[in-house]
Amino acid sequence: MLKINHLTKHYKGSNKGVTDINLAIEPGDIYAFIGHNGAGKTTTLKCVVGIHGFDEGEILINGTSIKENPMLCKQQFAYIPDNPDLYEYLTGIQYLNFVADIFEVSAEVRQIRIEKYAEAFGITASLGDLISSYSHGMKQKLALISAMVHEPKLLILDEPFVGLDPKAAVILKDMMRELCENGGAIFFSTHVLDVAEKLCNKVAIIKDGVLIASGNMDEIVKQGESLESIFMEVACDDEAN
Secondary structure, eight states: OEEEEEEEEEOTTSSOEEEEEEEEEOTTOEEEEEOOTTSSHHHHHHHHTTSSOOSEEEEEETTEETTTOHHHHHTTEEEEOSSOOOOTTSBHHHHHHHHHHHTTOOHHHHHHHHHHHHHHHTOGGGTTSBGGGSOHHHHHHHHHHHHHTTOOSEEEEESTTTTOOHHHHHHHHHHHHHHHHTTOEEEEEOSOHHHHHHHOSEEEEEETTEEEEEEEHHHHSOTTOOHHHHHHHHHSHHHHO
């Protein structure tokens, strides 16, 4: 589904970036990507979705290189950044139809999907309002609905639970599980470690641009421990010392 092979990306004039990242996200995976602020999570995700170029390595979406054929790759996934930039001069429904047009979703199918997710998130009554009038949480919900309009096989999310109320967070988790049960996969960064531990079957921990642990959640988190304790042990030892 998604393969990251020896990804290296360094910013000019800075030592920040990521070095030799290797990950494989398979169908059915809900893969958490965790690390402290500035560790390289967002840089990695932006390389995966084609926003950032990279110095070395390869990123493949269903076997297709994001470098060589970005358009084909982008047809197969949906990406939501940590602070989605929406077209605020559009209404909610106009924005969703705009996204559906881009992905050539039929009128009948988009209506069913929009109604399903808008009702679940409780924003049906607000779809006719300008996005500029939405709260941060409502914008986050609209962005999530837009990501699901074309039913991507791969969902890439940067801190998706930030700004969501508890009910919306539960709905999002259910959506994520449903997508993966239907053969999709999810790769997402998060600081909410208890949610990641309960929701995900796999996890990767990044520190200072380098992967320090990755694999099955039940192998990383041993019996009697928690993801939080593992993270503090392997990713925050410098601060502790």
